[in-house]
Amino acid sequence: MSATAKKGAAKKDGANQPFIYRHYDQEKLRDALRKMYLIRQFEEGAEESYMRGLIHGTMHLSIGQEASAVGICLGLSDEDQITSTHRGHGHCIAKGADVSRMFAEFFGKTTGYCRGRGGSMHIADVSTGNLGANGIVGGGLPIAVGAALTAKKMKTGNVVVCFFGDGANNEGAFHEALNMAAIWKLPVIFVCENNGYGMSTSVARATAVPNIADRASAYAMPGVIVDGNVVSDVAEAMHDATERARNGEGPTLIECKTYRYRGHSKSDRNRYRTKEEIEEWMTERDPIEAFESQLMEFGVIDQNGIEEIRESVRKEIEAGIEFAKESPMPEVANLEKYVYTEQA
Amino acid sequence: MAVEVILPKVDMDMATGRISSWHVEEGATVKKGDLLFEIETDKAAMEIDSPAAGIVRNITGKEGVDIAVGEVVAWIYEEGEAVADAPASAPAEAVAEEPAKAEALAPVEAAAPVAPAAEVTASSAGVRASPLARRLAKEAGLDLAAISGSGPKGRIVKADVEAAAKDGGAKSAEAAPSAAPAAQPAMSDDQVMKLFEEGSYELIPHDSMRKTIARRLVEAKSTVPHFYLTLDCEIDALLALRKQLNEAAPKVKTEDGEKPAYKLSVNDMVIKAHAKALAMVPEANVSWTESAMVKHKHADVGVAVSIPGGLITPIIRRADEKTLSAISNEMKDLAARARSRKLKAEEYQGGNTAVSNLGMFGIKDFAAVINPPHATILAVGAGEQRPVVKDGEVKVATVMSVTLSTDHRAVDGALGAELLAAFKKVIENPMAMLV
């Protein structure tokens, strides 16, 4: 039962403006743009620090996917929760995390969100409702359903967003989680960020149905396909799904079609896709450029305003990296701390 | 075949040693028994002779560094033997394999005759014994090799050790001293160093004597229950006798001209008096072991000698039987050689008791630490004129305070008091020393 979200015919005024211009005030929209910059520049900063040897391990960059993260989280409060993926920096920032503490985590410092125990792949900010990125593909799906079960049992009125990638839709956990969310009508929204590749394997080669959203019909929930690079389209689908969830009508599956510019992780040689393909997404369909010009078109911001935001984000990123560099390393003596809850 | 030269174990509790100087050079021709090098052990310098005749090659033992006992320090090649025939590594491997081989062939055939240390470990390592039996045997100073096992495949179990202890057999050669548990320092080095300002000190590395003194004293103080008794002795009669004896000393001819045959010190007389007292109270002339009391038949008196960088306790054997002049001359010789670190191990190991005299520094009274396997040590203060009350009148006498430390496991308070009273009796009636 998948359906393509209605694309608002863009008119400067009038009732058929795109959804977000009807639904959110201008300040909120400028903030959304700022968050997209913040995600992009955070990941570029992290990538550079990684190359300088300041960050070890690996990381999965979501550059190119910013509209999905920001569009989904636009209408959420800190009480609404998300579970995230190994490609989760954008989700974390979109949900409201402080980039300084994220950098600190990547640098392995005690001031990081996970006190240096998690790193990029487990980045989390519970205070803004982010229950954490996950190193296991599909690992977050049942957990999100459990969080939604809590919301229903405690009647909090909150919703839970479960981010996952196109790769996860072939995990058993995906099917078990969607089924349970549906039979119990839980307030959870499954958001598949389909960037075309599970590591190197394309969706076409790995998934029997053409769209991930097609899977929704097996679990009797709406499956919605949106252009994941268009903030307003993502936000509109998310708004409808949230309404449904809050009204006790159960889950929705949203598929955001998008693209990652960078490789799967830092070890990727990009052998499974062409330069032209990457080039085309970067030049023709960049989510930030598209959002900038739309905001200018609708008079929400001008070139100066954009420059101002970019500059302030640049400063925030610089300060964040500085904070991370100066923060203390964990003590080896505390190695076993946090394995169990410390008893009073 | 080339013969290896190892750093030998020459001292009871020696794990490492330092070569203080080589007396031969690479390529030198030596006869068997020629001096090769000198070792500075924990307590003394030791000369090591060549085990074979030939050419000295591959001198790997460097001067002034700690070398493990048993390590190869050089090779003696036969005349004309190619050096390549005996690479240093091959025989070294053979040595390393030795304990394992010994384990397989239960009775020990130590391959390296110059390494008695390897023999000792191999002998107990090859024995089948439960961990509990091993621990109990060690604590009782029993040699596992001498105990027969009743467990499967002859394994020695607890019951076998208990039976052996009852029989009083199977005494181990290296029993008591090594049984002492290692003491934990109260503060780590880092903790200590933090208390001092950087640059306000210089660090002087411990030499082996300092390390041995530290280890032995910690062992002694933490494993031996010390008990102390103090007494004042009047020594005017002793001083008078000493003067009389010294004046009567015959002259003998030496290289430096004519000299008196002896010159007694107060300390010589203290040694004699202490030995005599032990002979009078033989129950106090003992050593403690876990399995039995060792009752000595002679008084071998150690005498603490202060030397640069530490102290050492050479022993006057059978001091109870020796004349004052013999004790005096032996003491002079031992003290001189102690200062040049030329004492042999057997000259400072063992003994039944000891005397420590700090009177020459004016120390009035102090308590000394027992040097196991001794059960007592006598600390001697300065002889000084003090008022004493006799028959209701204050008189002046030369008084020397002495303190006896006893190992309470071996010498109880009353027994120690008896010994000290005997000492006082001899010291105050010094003519007794002459008969």
Next chain:
Amino acid sequence: MDAQVETATRELSYAQAIQEAMAIAMERDERVFLMGEDIGVYGGAFQVTGDLVERFGTDRVMDTPISELGGAGVAVGAAVTGMRPIFEFQFSDFATLAMEQIVNQAAKMRYMLGGAVSVPVVMRFPAGSGTGAAAQHSQSLEAWLGHVPGLKVIQPATPHDAKGMLLAAIEDPDPVMIYEHKLLYKMKGEVPEGYYTVPIGKAEVRREGADLTIVATSIMVHKSLDAAKQLAEEGIDVEVIDLRTIRPMDRQTIIESVCKTSRLMCVYEGVKTLGVGAEISAMIAESEAFDYLDAPVVRLGGAETPIPYNPELEKATVPQVDGIVKAARDLVTGAR
């Protein structure tokens, strides 16, 4: 005993004791709820939940689809967001389907997030052989989970402990895995009324003795006690320790006992190799108790085979009383 508030006791089966603990917990704390396959009107495969659904309703006694991985994950997600779920695996063997959520998520979430969350989930695993259910329904895989830092793994052996340790588990802020031997479910024992807890991480000396320490888990505690009774008639005085918790292990109780008896035997149903007994033996070898050992350490564990169907073969797969008696006798009399 270590119960906190013991009042009157009466005889209950192990299964009833667990059910009573869950009922008490649900009455005391509205965050507590049950999840599992066929735990509702069916009453659970071993009738442990029984008629709890009638008392507490389907919202709190939730039948799940046959989705062990998803179900375990839902329990983890609910726990991390403030609920106190108790998840029942129908057979402990089925937990292999849920290892991802147990091992990668429940055990590690607190650590990965630097202490920002805790995961107070309880999972129950009916385990063990003796029911003729063959290879895929009879395993004792508790050592798998005992290997994972972040989890606590318990094996109550009596109705009293089943209730008290389950109540302690529900209050524990960290994930607690409870291995329940299926043959124990019908075993009866004195169980105090009302609320009490038995601490996790504390072993219990079930019988004092001087000649040999047997450390046993779960049903093997009873078999070891039976064996100890027989051995007593031969003059062999056996101390039996009920381990109760395999992670975190109560090392001190075992060490003290071995220092006293100088002999150690481990008796457990899981496959002998790389199991709970290996951990106990190695722990003793590393401890001060080593110097008190007067005989080799002996392990009696499950055979190196899947659990067979044939009843005689099945019996031969795991330690039985006769085998414990013989091994203990050999050890004490010096035959091994």
